[in-house]
Amino acid sequence: MSRVSQTHPQLVPVPIPDAVATLIGLSLPRPVLQAEIDAFGEVREIRRLRPLNSAEDRQDFEAALGRLARANKTLGAYGPRLIVRGAA
Template sequence: MITLPSTQVPVPDAVALLIGQQIPKRVLDAEIDAVGELREIYRLRPLASDEDRQDYEAAVGRLARANKTLAAYNPKLVVTPGSAA
């Protein structure tokens, strides 16, 4: 049997809007926060200075808080370094 590789099909905007309307606002806000904090973590160099280390640790804490909200809604929504940004 010959199998063809599956290709990614983009989700139309109208469908994405309908999906987004079904997710609670606090979960959508947590996802936005988590992706933003992940970008902040990539930007910072924790070994450069004490201030950067403190900012890095604070960003990791905010990412963990946002991920806790996402995981409570659906564990597959958790933002990890390999999944976003």
């Protein structure tokens, strides 16, 4: 789970204590929490693959986008504000 609150793009991110992050994680259903973890991992992977230097990088990039979309579908079904952005 992200340890920084990102509720509004113009606000300065505020660190969330570990205990509070744990309580938030415990309040979410396990599939939603796993989808959030997966989504943030895919965003890191997408950013790592930029720039696309080879055909393999492009394939990996497209696969990561697909996995991010699948995780976001789960997150969006639970709450539209949970969707992870930042892959573009």
